[in-house]
Amino acid sequence: MKLQQLRYIWEISQHNLNVSATAEALFTSQPGISKQIRLLEDELGVAIFARNGKHLSELTPAGQAVVALAGEILAKVQDIRSVAEDYRDNRKGTLSVATTHTQARYVLPRVLRDFMERYPGISLNLHQGTPMQIAEMASRGGADVAIATEALELFDNLVMLPCYRWNRCILVRQEHPLAQKAKVTLEDVARHPLITYVFGFTGRSQLDQAFGKAGLHPQVVLTAVDADVIKTYVRLGLGVGIVAHMAYDPVVDQDLVAIDAGPLFGASVTSIGLRRDMFLRGYLYDFMALFAPHLSREMVDKAMALRDKHHLEALFKGVELPTY
Numbered sequence: 001m002k003l004q005q006l007r008y009i010w011e012i013s014q015h016n017l018n019v020s021a022t023a024e025a026l027f028t029s030q031p032g033i034s035k036q037i038r039l040l041e042d043e044l045g046v047a048i049f050a051r052n053g054k055h056l057s058e059l060t061p062a063g064q065a066v067v068a069l070a071g072e073i074l075a076k077v078q079d080i081r082s083v084a085e086d087y088r089d090n091r092k093g094t095l096s097v098a099t100t101h102t103q104a105r106y107v108l109p110r111v112l113r114d115f116m117e118r119y120p121g122i123s124l125n126l127h128q129g130t131p132m133q134i135a136e137m138a139s140r141g142g143a144d145v146a147i148a149t150e151a152l153e154l155f156d157n158l159v160m161l162p163c164y165r166w167n168r169c170i171l172v173r174q175e176h177p178l179a180q181k182a183k184v185t186l187e188d189v190a191r192h193p194l195i196t197y198v199f200g201f202t203g204r205s206q207l208d209q210a211f212g213k214a215g216l217h218p219q220v221v222l223t224a225v226d227a228d229v230i231k232t233y234v235r236l237g238l239g240v241g242i243v244a245h246m247a248y249d250p251v252v253d254q255d256l257v258a259i260d261a262g263p264l265f266g267a268s269v270t271s272i273g274l275r276r277d278m279f280l281r282g283y284l285y286d287f288m289a290l291f292a293p294h295l296s297r298e299m300v301d302k303a304m305a306l307r308d309k310h311h312l313e314a315l316f317k318g319v320e321l322p323t324y
Helices: 003-014 021-025 032-045 061-088 102-118 132-137 186-190 204-213 226-233 282-291 296-304 309-316
Strands: 049-052 057-058 093-099 122-128 145-148 158-168 168-173 192-197 218-225 241-246 256-260 268-275
Touching: 003 021, 003 032, 003 061, 003 168, 021 032, 021 093, 057 061, 057 132, 061 093, 093 102, 093 282, 102 122, 102 145, 102 226, 102 282, 122 132, 122 204, 132 145, 132 158, 158 296, 158 309, 168 226, 186 204, 192 226, 218 226, 226 241, 226 256, 282 296
Parallel strands: 093 122, 093 145, 192 218, 192 241
Antiparallel strands: 049 057, 145 268, 158 268, 168 241, 168 256
């Protein structure tokens, strides 16, 4: 069994079982990958992939288990490289951050600017996706850090480090009836067509829960992953926008009225997700401290050592998170 073979089956699983796409991504040949897969299957005595003619159709039950273990092995190999790089030169390397559009657009620019000024020798990779996609990426070792509000808690091997609280705002055009009200209620909002985030994005589930608890069933006419897209359609008069308050710029968005929705939906918490058993390089600690100053090296190490979710919550119970 060769490490290269494990990398091939892992990468194939990440490329929808497309051997051609995998070969292109790995800068190698399709026949070479196919040969190595066959050799591995012959050695193990089980089929990793089911086939339909010359094409791979699905992972076999044994293949699912083998590929999952291969992912863990490859992640450990990367950890070994990280250990060596950290001792050789802590100011060179790569940092891969997986996050949502809201974080990438409105929160991370300042953090990444400061980090790059401090570590010019670090190559940054920024991946955007759904909370589920980025959590899975971090869980499997495809990213060093996942930053999101949703989905991180679904992966047992991720340690969630709470970073900050944030509230929502309601966006309407200046002539909209809600802009004239001194106090806006959930019932007021539910009377109008809504434009907000796709379910699973940026605390959308908490928004839905608030309406459901009040027995309201608002009409969501349009959803998007991008707050700027939501604002565009609000400007067209297609509905009332509900976005993270940090996405509203009083200068750029001065044609829109922002109504504080914190009392209506409550605050959400954005967290950093780290693979529990990963090796943390020195500059990764610094990145997290820039993003959330209360995440000192000592605090992160304590959190990484805890296995119980309730103990982790207790660790951060006395920490006053900033609110945006």
